[in-house]
Amino acid sequence: MAPADRDRWLALGLLLAALMLAYAVLIHPWWTAPMLDVQSRIESLQQRELRQRMQLRQAPLVAQRLAQVKQQLSTRPGFLPEASAELATVGLVQRLETAVAQASPGNRSCAITNRSPINEPSRERYARVVVQVRLRCGTPELATVLHSLESGTPRLFVDNLNVLAQRHFFGAGGEASGEGGLDVSFDLFGYLRPGVAVTRADTAEGDDAL
CATH class of the missing domain: 3.30.70.60 (Ribosomal protein S6/Translation elongation factor EF1B)
Known part of the structure; x- marks a missing residue:
């Protein structure tokens, strides 16, 4: 490989290393990590909301079943x-x-x-x-x-x-x-x-x- 080509590849490698270092020091902790944390919280809240909606949909059925159980217990002579x-x-x-x-x-x-x-x-x-x-x-x-x-x-x-x-x-x-x-x-x-x-x-x- 000619010296000029080797220098270009070396310069490109140094540039990539500098970019990766800059990303690791400046971008990831200040931008990427907070965005990932926000995304995780959003997904957790969405799952929680889904569970609550499912529970709310079942509330009338649960209340009806509870009333039936109370009625059965109240009529038991034991x-x-x-x-x-x-x-x-x-x-x-x-x-x-x-x-x-x-x-x-x-x-x-x-x-x-x-x-x-x-x-x-x-x-x-x-x-x-x-x-x-x-x-x-x-x-x-x-x-x-x-x-x-x-x-x-x-x-x-x-x-x-x-x-x-x-x-x-x-x-x-x-x-x-x-x-x-x-x-x-x-x-x-x-x-x-x-x-x-x-x-x-x-x-x-x-x-x-x-």
Whole structure:
């Protein structure tokens, strides 16, 4: 190659190197990189807008399905109807008092000696409300009370049932009113509907808890 041609190619190479250096130092960081970042943000915003538009289109269908689910849950007899754990506890106690009053009018042969709400951690799928109950009942009245509690609507459950025989039954007035009474304790509970708040303040245990 002639010296003149070699010099031209060398000059061209130096020019290209200078241009690349100028691009790397001046153009890319000050122009190309910001433009690429802007383009990336534009594409991200476009994708986000597309997702939001799709969600908005599905909103009526989701709302309709949610209403159907709520309607189904409200008609299921298995869940307590109250809107909070506190109200559900009151409802449990009222169901208990009604069952005892029907089994023994005037508490002549069956009486509530204690009903205490308890807070207990549960790993079950649905949260439950529990009341510890203690009764002094005759045998037929106890059977009637338990049947009334477990066969009604909404569904209630009896657990940890303990029965002790006693010589005399002491009625509401504290006087012995019969032979063969039973000292009974058990946990009465029901399940809250999904979505109902289960957090509640600690309640004192004892005869006057409610």
